[in-house]
Amino acid sequence: MSDIPTGHISIDELENVQITIGKIVGAIEKKAMEEGVVVGPTPKPGISDLRDWDYKLLSRYQPVYTPVCDQCCYCTFGKCDLGGNKEGACGINMEAHQARETLLRVITGAAAHAGHGRHILHHLIGIYGHDKPIDVGPSNLLAPNTQAVTGIKPETLGDLEEVMDYVEEQLTQLLATIHAGQEGAAMDFESKILHGGMLDHVGMEVSDLAQVSCMGMPKSDPEAPLVEIGMGCIDSSKPVLLVIGHNVAGVTNIMDYIHDHGLEDKMELAGLCCTAIDMTRYQMDKGGKPHAKVIGTLAKELKMIRSGVPDVIVVDEQCVRADVLDEAKKLSIPVITTNEKIMYGLRNRSKDSPAEIIEDLASGKEAGALILNFDVLGEVAPELAIKMSKIRDEMGIKALPSEEELRELSAKCVQCGACEMDCPDNLPIMEAMKTGAEGDYTKFEYLHDMCIACGRCDQACPKDIPVLNMIEKASQKLIREEKGLMRAGRGQVSDPEIRQEGVNLVLGTTPGIIAMVGCSNYPSGTKDLYTVADEMLKRNYIVVMSGCSAMDLGMYKNEDGETLYEKYPAKFLAGNLINVGSCVSNSHITGTAIKVAAIFAQRQVSGNYEEIADYITNRIGAVGVAWGAYSQKAASIASGCNRLGIPVVVGPHGSKYRRALIGKPYEEEHWKVYDARDGSEMPIPASPEFLLTTAESIEELFPMLAKNCIRPSDNNMGRMIKLTHYMELSQKYLGHMPEDWYKFVRTETDLPLAKREELLKMLEKDHGWEIDWKRKKILSGPTMKSDVSAQPTNVKRLCKGEC
Numbered sequence: 001m002s003d004i005p006t007g008h009i010s011i012d013e014l015e016n017v018q019i020t021i022g023k024i025v026g027a028i029e030k031k032a033m034e035e036g037v038v039v040g041p042t043p044k045p046g047i048s049d050l051r052d053w054d055y056k057l058l059s060r061y062q063p064v065y066t067p068v069c070d071q072c073c074y075c076t077f078g079k080c081d082l083g084g085n086k087e088g089a090c091g092i093n094m095e096a097h098q099a100r101e102t103l104l105r106v107i108t109g110a111a112a113h114a115g116h117g118r119h120i121l122h123h124l125i126g127i128y129g130h131d132k133p134i135d136v137g138p139s140n141l142l143a144p145n146t147q148a149v150t151g152i153k154p155e156t157l158g159d160l161e162e163v164m165d166y167v168e169e170q171l172t173q174l175l176a177t178i179h180a181g182q183e184g185a186a187m188d189f190e191s192k193i194l195h196g197g198m199l200d201h202v203g204m205e206v207s208d209l210a211q212v213s214c215m216g217m218p219k220s221d222p223e224a225p226l227v228e229i230g231m232g233c234i235d236s237s238k239p240v241l242l243v244i245g246h247n248v249a250g251v252t253n254i255m256d257y258i259h260d261h262g263l264e265d266k267m268e269l270a271g272l273c274c275t276a277i278d279m280t281r282y283q284m285d286k287g288g289k290p291h292a293k294v295i296g297t298l299a300k301e302l303k304m305i306r307s308g309v310p311d312v313i314v315v316d317e318q319c320v321r322a323d324v325l326d327e328a329k330k331l332s333i334p335v336i337t338t339n340e341k342i343m344y345g346l347r348n349r350s351k352d353s354p355a356e357i358i359e360d361l362a363s364g365k366e367a368g369a370l371i372l373n374f375d376v377l378g379e380v381a382p383e384l385a386i387k388m389s390k391i392r393d394e395m396g397i398k399a400l401p402s403e404e405e406l407r408e409l410s411a412k413c414v415q416c417g418a419c420e421m422d423c424p425d426n427l428p429i430m431e432a433m434k435t436g437a438e439g440d441y442t443k444f445e446y447l448h449d450m451c452i453a454c455g456r457c458d459q460a461c462p463k464d465i466p467v468l469n470m471i472e473k474a475s476q477k478l479i480r481e482e483k484g485l486m487r488a489g490r491g492q493v494s495d496p497e498i499r500q501e502g503v504n505l506v507l508g509t510t511p512g513i514i515a516m517v518g519c520s521n522y523p524s525g526t527k528d529l530y531t532v533a534d535e536m537l538k539r540n541y542i543v544v545m546s547g548c549s550a551m552d553l554g555m556y557k558n559e560d561g562e563t564l565y566e567k568y569p570a571k572f573l574a575g576n577l578i579n580v581g582s583c584v585s586n587s588h589i590t591g592t593a594i595k596v597a598a599i600f601a602q603r604q605v606s607g608n609y610e611e612i613a614d615y616i617t618n619r620i621g622a623v624g625v626a627w628g629a630y631s632q633k634a635a636s637i638a639s640g641c642n643r644l645g646i647p648v649v650v651g652p653h654g655s656k657y658r659r660a661l662i663g664k665p666y667e668e669e670h671w672k673v674y675d676a677r678d679g680s681e682m683p684i685p686a687s688p689e690f691l692l693t694t695a696e697s698i699e700e701l702f703p704m705l706a707k708n709c710i711r712p713s714d715n716n717m718g719r720m721i722k723l724t725h726y727m728e729l730s731q732k733y734l735g736h737m738p739e740d741w742y743k744f745v746r747t748e749t750d751l752p753l754a755k756r757e758e759l760l761k762m763l764e765k766d767h768g769w770e771i772d773w774k775r776k777k778i779l780s781g782p783t784m785k786s787d788v789s790a791q792p793t794n795v796k797r798l799c800k801g802e803c
């Protein structure tokens with residue numbers, strides 16, 4: 001922040017004066033913030049308020065529907081066959097219904113985050129009061145999503161309640177539109193999807209702001225500690241308490257109890273999914289070593305339970321398997337549910353004494369308990385784990401088959417293929433069974449990394465072979481070596497970081513942000529994440545991680561035994577690797593883009609969503625990757641990115657979300673914007689080419705990432721850098737030059753320097769461009785001009801003379 005005094009600067013007097021000296025801008029911004037900023041045209045937008053913006057996006061990025069099912073069975077008129085775009089009994093057609101289905105997923109995801117946000121906010125206000133200040137690091141723009149959407153500049157926990165009121169009201173209205181006999185137009189469902197996505201990022205932001213402020217989580221900290229991760233990190237000779245879910249509220253009581261009673265070294269506290277990430281952020285704002293360990297993602301849930309290692313399982317909410325209680329029961333592991341969203345039919349013991357609950361669970365009288373009182377939970381969970389560890393040892397519980405049984409079970413296989421048919425990734429189970437019968441279990445090891453532990457193979461097998469248990473047993477050696485490091489979630493990107501890096505991003509000299517987010521439903525194992533992140537980091541992209549992807553990235557090491565979190569620094573700078581945190585920290589990724597518009601480009605942020613989104617669309621090279629997207633939350637997170645013009649690529653399973661948003665690069669009129677300097681039309685590159693699409697393999701993904709970071713605002717150096725990566729990645733992974741590379745060339749200075757002559761020849765020969773060979777200059781051919789002072793916008797009212 002600037003140290004220039006701000007007292008004598010009047011914002012009114014500065015109207016129409018553009019000051020671009022960083023320090024002064026900082027001072028003005030601070031003052032404006034302090035004085036309460038003017039609010040833009042759409043504070044707390046309703047469903048229709050940003051519809052014009054959505055229609056602009058959707059006219060360029062048109063929905064492509066891929067129905068998973070031809071029928072609708074929403075109401076008692078149905079079920080209706082909508083195949084061939086037929087209408088249902090209510091008049092809705094296939095396209096609109098598919099869009100409705102997508103909307104349902106998106107608002108389900110948004111509600112999951114908003115529900116989380118409301119819960120944690122309520123919980124923290126109960127402890128710290130309404131006036132507890134929001135404190136998330138060295139930033140004035142504390143809540144970019146919240147501020148851009150609602151116009152509210154929250155300063156305390158109490159302020160966040162009004163934000164949640166708005167989000168909940170809008171989500172209710174959106175849910176109402178799913179009802180039969182409401183919306184009939186696919187395009188308006190699409191606009192509602194974008195609205196739901198935008199709300200999602202506000203709900204996520206509230207969740208993370210509240211917990212970072214109150215729970216001592218790292219605050220924009222590039223030095224956030226490294227955390228042990230992997231099934232191999234657990235010392236199973238100690239009592240093991242396993243936590244699964246997303247909402248860390250109750251877990252902090254467990255952590256406090258463990259700390260206060262000196263139990264840290266006497267037991268293992270491990271987590272799965274986002275709760276695990278947030279556990280390792282707890283009380284880490286002053287450094288230190290996190291006590292909790294991270295097992296990994298959703299894909300490890302059943303594997304971890306079936307390993308028999310946990311002595312007690314605590315679940316909270318989201319992405320928790322529905323069969324945790326049944327699976328745990330088989331191995332005498334008591335289950336404690338702690339959140340009304342998952343209660344598994346268990347008796348509510350919230351008002352009972354810890355001793356009574358421990359007694360009932362340890363004796364096996366009850367398989368688990370619902371405990372909504374976190375003080376009770378804090379004591380019961382660790383004490384029960386200590387007790388159960390002894391009891392379970394004495395019971396001699398055997399979780400996985402012995403080596404001998406492995407061979408016998410393999411021999412039982414009749415090679416019918418039912419397991420492979422049901423496996424979501426068609427994994428080669430039969431082959432592993434065949435070699436397993438001969439005593440060679442190496443093929444099971446291959447399955448271990450690919451397998452998402454869904455358990456469908458077990459159910460499909462007519463011979464009752466416990467396929468998953470066999471995979472896990474055969475992979476014990478591998479599992480023991482599963483030890484990685486993940487940098488704890490660092491929270492927001494700070495304002496000073498934006499000041500430093502914003503210009504490079506907008507000019508393209510930092511080639512872009514690759515945000516790798518979402519779940520673990522990968523098409524071919526977890527290592528793909530490492531490969532993608534490493535390649536892009538080497539090329540100086542900023543790689544931002546969150547959620548399950550952030551965990552899986554830490555599971556691999558290079559030849560020097562280093563994880564990427566150790567290899568690359570964690571500032572918001574070119575070539576740095578950032579873990580923002582759990583799923584709700586995804587709001588900081590969109591928040592970063594909003595901050596670039598607000599801080600670097602001085603755009604008014606409050607209630608000014610359209611202008612901010614327009615800025616981001618045209619100037620910030622960023623692509624989201626949800627390679628293992630599985631959840632409804634992943635759909636809502638992507639939709640929230642999309643409304644800001646940030647494209648997202650999902651892995652092959654993402655096609656089951658039923659629709660993509662894809663542009664047509666060959667339709668020239670779709671790739672025109674206004675130049676805000678005079679309102680004239682200007683052509684722009686066809687990038688991003690999509691807002692939501694699927695890639696089949698990482699080979700296909702690489703050039704997509706580089707290409708879709710290209711933006712109209714790139715200067716020549718920036719475009720040259722981006723083009724270089726696009727061409728190189730295409731050649732490296734697809735074996736050929738991209739066909740459309742020349743479409744991004746405005747002048748010879750956009751061309752990669754080392755290959756300039758060769759590329760000029762290609763432009764002349766293959767595309768008929770006129771070249772001045774003496775000066776090595778392009779004389780004619782490009783459809784776009786290079787003009788860094790151009791002000792590309794999709795919004796006519798932002799042009800000079802229009803407002």
Ligand code: SF4
Pocket residue numbers: 072073074075076077078079080087088089090091092180181
């Ligand atoms: S909502 Fe419409 S399409 Fe769906 S079942 Fe009812 S009548 Fe049929």
Ligand code: SF4
Pocket residue numbers: 419422423424425426427429447450451452453454455456457458467468
């Ligand atoms: S548990 Fe693993 S191997 Fe079995 S069906 Fe699921 S993904 Fe396939």
Ligand code: SF4
Pocket residue numbers: 412413414415416417418419420429430433460461462463464465467
């Ligand atoms: S379903 Fe069972 S019997 Fe059939 S191939 Fe798979 S493991 Fe073998």
